[in-house]
Amino acid sequence: MDKIQEFREECASRIEGYANDKAFQGISRQWLEESMRKGYPYNFSWMGRPIIQNPVDMVAMQEIIWETQPDLIIETGIAHGGSLIYYASLLELNAISGGPQLARVLGIDIDIREHNRGEIESHPMFRRIALFQGSSTEETTIDYVRDFTKKFNKILLILDSNHTHRHVLDELEAYTPLVSLGSYCVVFDTHVEYFTYAHRPWGKGNNPMTAVDAFLANHPEFEIDEMMDAKLMISVAPRGYLRRK
Numbered sequence: 372m373d374k375i376q377e378f379r380e381e382c383a384s385r386i387e388g389y390a391n392d393k394a395f396q397g398i399s400r401q402w403l404e405e406s407m408r409k410g411y412p413y414n415f416s417w418m419g420r421p422i423i424q425n426p427v428d429m430v431a432m433q434e435i436i437w438e439t440q441p442d443l444i445i446e447t448g449i450a451h452g453g454s455l456i457y458y459a460s461l462l463e464l465n466a467i468s469g470g471p472q473l474a475r476v477l478g479i480d481i482d483i484r485e486h487n488r489g490e491i492e493s494h495p496m497f498r499r500i501a502l503f504q505g506s507s508t509e510e511t512t513i514d515y516v517r518d519f520t521k522k523f524n525k526i527l528l529i530l531d532s533n534h535t536h537r538h539v540l541d542e543l544e545a546y547t548p549l550v551s552l553g554s555y556c557v558v559f560d561t562h563v564e565y566f567t568y569a570h571r572p573w574g575k576g577n578n579p580m581t582a583v584d585a586f587l588a589n590h591p592e593f594e595i596d597e598m599m600d601a602k603l604m605i606s607v608a609p610r611g612y613l614r615r616k
């Protein structure tokens with residue numbers, strides 16, 4: 372067998388093993404819970420901007436962005452802008468590798484703080500970024516985003532704003548029709564179903580994972596990428612990597 376294919380198959384078979392490895396899954400979940408309690412995802416930055424993410428999920432996003440070569444990434448939830456800069460830098464790398472030359476990231480946030488806006492707008496990656504301030508579930512925002520997407524062909528969607536069931540379900544209904552075939556909708560913070568969060572409107576039974584479950588019940592055009600879950604083990608988006616069939 373071809374050596375490259377052999378290596379791929381080795382990886383796939385190892386990952387399939389993780390899917391049934393309850394002990395590995397258990398310690399991974401325990402580690403994740405402790406890391407969330409200790410604010411671990413707040414420790415990182417990308418090209419100088421704080422990115423509130425788990426690094427393992429960001430490697431997964433790099434794999435998806437390389438594999439699917441989007442020309443537009445829509446992300447709800449900007450915060451300090453680190454994830455927007457990260458996705459824009461990956462689009463830049465795709466472009467210099469022969470991928471879509473004019474690829475952009477559209478970031479939406481209900482509250483883009485002035486100091487964050489200043490840092491994002493003066494960043495070298497800003498040439499690939501557009502910002503929109505407004506609630507992601509407001510009709511005016513949805514109309515703006517729909518209009519923005521008209522010039523693009525391969526769209527990836529990332530939901531990382533308000534993590535309540537109602538909000539995420541509304542985002543899923545509003546924006547998933549824009550996701551291209553073979554591309555993804557990634558729903559962050561589905562792990563809230565597993566852990567209790569104090570002082571947050573979301574928690575067990577009311578979170579992105581419950582929204583994903585409700586959404587998938589009526590949308591057979593999307594499926595969970597279960598191999599992604601099995602591979603990552605430490606992820607804030609279990610059952611949240613949705614592929615459009």
Ligand SMILES: C[S@@+](CC[C@H](N)C(=O)[O-])C[C@H]1O[C@@H](n2cnc3c(N)ncnc32)[C@H](O)[C@@H]1O
Nearest residue numbers: 422423448449450454480481506507531532533
């Ligand atoms: C978890 S942070 C985003 C983190 C960012 N994606 C990153 O990786 O660094 C959540 C953001 O969602 C925004 N947000 C909350 N409710 C929202 C809404 N209704 N519409 C749009 N954004 C919202 C907050 O202002 C906050 O900046």
